[in-house]
Amino acid sequence: MxxxxxxxxxxxxxxxxxxxxxxxxxxxxxxxxxxxxxxxxxxxxxxxxxxxxxxxxxxxxxxxxxxxxxxxxxxxxxxxxxxxxxxxxxxxxxxxxxxxxxxxxxxxxxxxxxxxxxxxxxxxxxxxxxxxxxxxxxxxxxxxxxxxxxxxxxxxxxxxxxxxxxxxxxxxxxNPSVVAAAGATVLGSVVAASRLLLTMGARALPAMRGRFPLHLLVLVLAHVFTNRRRSGRNAHM
Missing domain, CATH: 1.50.40.10 (Mitochondrial carrier domain)
Known part of the structure; x- marks a missing residue:
C-alpha cells in the first residue's frame, strides 16, 4: 500500500x-x-x-x-x-x-x-x-x-x-545458471532444427546443385550454425 x-x-x-x-x-x-x-x-x-x-x-x-x-x-x-x-x-x-x-x-x-x-x-x-x-x-x-x-x-x-x-x-x-543452461538448450535445438532444414532443402532441390553460389550459401549457413552449437556446448562445459 x-x-x-x-x-x-x-x-x-x-x-x-x-x-x-x-x-x-x-x-x-x-x-x-x-x-x-x-x-x-x-x-x-x-x-x-x-x-x-x-x-x-x-x-x-x-x-x-x-x-x-x-x-x-x-x-x-x-x-x-x-x-x-x-x-x-x-x-x-x-x-x-x-x-x-x-x-x-x-x-x-x-x-x-x-x-x-x-x-x-x-x-x-x-x-x-x-x-x-x-x-x-x-x-x-x-x-x-x-x-x-x-x-x-x-x-x-x-x-x-x-x-x-x-x-x-x-x-x-x-538462478542465473539454470536460466542460462535452459537458454543454451533452446538455442541448440533451434540451431539443430535450422541445420536439418537446410540440409533437407539442399537434398530436396536438385536444381540447387547446379547453381554453385546458392549451394555454397546453404553449406556455409549449415557450417556456421554447427560451429555456433559446438561453441555453446563448450562454453557450457
Whole structure:
C-alpha cells in the first residue's frame, strides 16, 4: 500500500491528462496540462483528484498483493507451479481487487474529468466524500459500481501477465545458471532444427546443385550454425 502511495506521484498527473484527452475535455496534451496544472482552479482540482486516486490505488495495491499470495498458496496445494501458477493467481487477484475498488475509481473519474470552472466552489465534485454523497443522492448507490464488470475483465489478463513476468524474472535473477543452461538448450535445438532444414532443402532441390553460389550459401549457413552449437556446448562445459 505504501508503494502505491509513492507511485501516485508519477501516475496521477499522467492519468489526469489521459482522461481529459480520452473524454475530449482538452484538445491536446498541452491544453490538458495547462487546464490541470497551470491554473489555480486546475491545481486545486488536481489535488482533490489526487486524494481520490489514493483512496483507489492504495487499497487496490494491498488487496492485489494479499489476494495473489493467498491464491498462489492455495493453487500450489493443487500441484500448480511455474508460469500457469503466476498467471491464474495474478488474474484472480487482479479481478478481485479491481471489482472491490470500483467505487473509488468512479470517484476518480468524476473528479478528474469535470470541466474547469472559474472558482473551485462552483465545481460539482470537490472532494471524494462530497462526490460520493452527491452520486448516491442523485444517482443511487449502484452508480458507484458502474463498470465493475468491465474493470475486472480489463485487469484480469493484465495482472495475470504482470505476476507471471514478475515471478519469471525473479527466478532468473536468483538462478542465473539454470536460466542460462535452459537458454543454451533452446538455442541448440533451434540451431539443430535450422541445420536439418537446410540440409533437407539442399537434398530436396536438385536444381540447387547446379547453381554453385546458392549451394555454397546453404553449406556455409549449415557450417556456421554447427560451429555456433559446438561453441555453446563448450562454453557450457
Amino acid at each position: 505504501l508503494g502505491d502511495a509513492v507511485g501516485s506521484i508519477v501516475r496521477v498527473p499522467a492519468e489526469i491528462v489521459n482522461k481529459r484527452l480520452q473524454l475530449g475535455l482538452s484538445s491536446s496534451w498541452k491544453s490538458a496540462v495547462k487546464d490541470s496544472f497551470l491554473s489555480p482552479t486546475g491545481i486545486d482540482s488536481t489535488f482533490a483528484s489526487w486524494e481520490a486516486v489514493l483512496w483507489r490505488d492504495v487499497p487496490y495495491g494491498g488487496l492485489q498483493i494479499a489476494a495473489y499470495e493467498a491464491a498462489k498458496t492455495m493453487l500450489m496445494g493443487f500441484g500448480l507451479a511455474g508460469l500457469p501458477l503466476g498467471i491464474i493467481a495474478g488474474a484472480g487477484a487482479g479481478l478481485l481487487a479491481a471489482v472491490l475498488t470500483t467505487p473509488a475509481d468512479v470517484l476518480v473519474t468524476r473528479m478528474t474529468t469535470q470541466s474547469p470552472q472559474c472558482y473551485l466552489e462552483t465545481k460539482k465534485y470537490m472532494s471524494p466524500i462530497a462526490t460520493c454523497r452527491r452520486i448516491v443522492k442523485y444517482e443511487g448507490f449502484g452508480a458507484l459500481w458502474t463498470g465493475a464488470f468491465h474493470r475486472g475483465l480489463f485487469y484480469m489478463p493484465m495482472i495475470g501477465l504482470f505476476f507471471a513476468g514478475y515471478e519469471w524474472f525473479k527466478y532468473a535473477i536468483i
